[in-house]
Amino acid sequence: MPHIPLPEHLPGITGLLEYRLDTGQPIRELTQILLRGESTLTPGERELIATLVSARNQTRFCTAAHTKAADLLFGENETAWHVKQNFETAPISEKMKALLNIAALTQRSGKAVTPEAIDRAKAAGATDREIHDTVLITGLFCLYNKYVDGMATVTPTDPDYYQRLGERIVKGYRRPENGFLVPPNT
Template sequence: MPHIPLPDHLPGITGLLEYRLDTAAPIRTLTQLLLRGESTLTEGERELIAALVSSRNCTNFCNAAHTKAADLLLGEAETARAVKDDIETAPVSEKLKALLQIAALTQQSGRAVSPEAVERARVAGATDREIHDTVLIAALFCLYNKYVDGLATVTPTDPAYYQTLGDRITGRGYVRPPGGYPTPAK
């Protein structure tokens, strides 16, 4: 049960964003920019960062949502699972492994990101912007995970919900639909 009254039909962060449209606007803008904006990292790779951090933070809603989004963007369901199980054996490039390790370190503590981890990413071909954006996405999802869990939002357990949410995330991104989210008829 959420700690504050939230729309029943909008679980997870969606209900929180509808609760405070004024604070939601910059959150949505930043998320859209980082996960769907121009980047040398693919949208699927950026969703992998979000899924990894959410998984490590044990935030079930965000983990399921961003895993599904990564699966849809990558066109398969094995890579996200493999990344969350063991970054080093996952079927991703050495550059992405290094960036995912930076994301994992950021999730632990910003100060855990070592010069060695950054150097590994650079040697593997990561640009300064990719390193920057990886840390920012990881830090942002730590915030989102705490936001969702700190207010005890509803977490659906039906995989069909996350299929629909993944379709919405990959199709529309992180922008609010015109007019918001309609209340379902009872």
């Protein structure tokens, strides 16, 4: 049960962002820029960063949501699963392995990111902006994960919920123009 009253029909981060629209809006915009804006990393690759960070933070809601979004963007459900198990052996490029290593280090502590980790990413072809954005996405998802878990938001268990949420996430992170309507009672 959430620590504060939240819209019952909006589990996880969505209810929190609706609770404070003034703080939710800039967080949504930053997420939109980082995960769907112009980048040399694909939206799927950026969702893998969100997935890995959320899994390492053990935030079930965010892990399920971003795993599903990555699955939909990649058109399969193996890559995100492998990344969560061990990104170093996952079927992804060496550049993504190096960037996910930076994400894993940042998730543990920003000070854990070493010059060797940066050198590895650059040697694998990562640009300064990709390294920057990886660290910023990681920091943003650490914020999201702590926000969701710290407020004890509802975490649905129905896989169909995450399918629908993943489909919405694939389209972007902006708030719907009319907000999130309360579903009709059935």
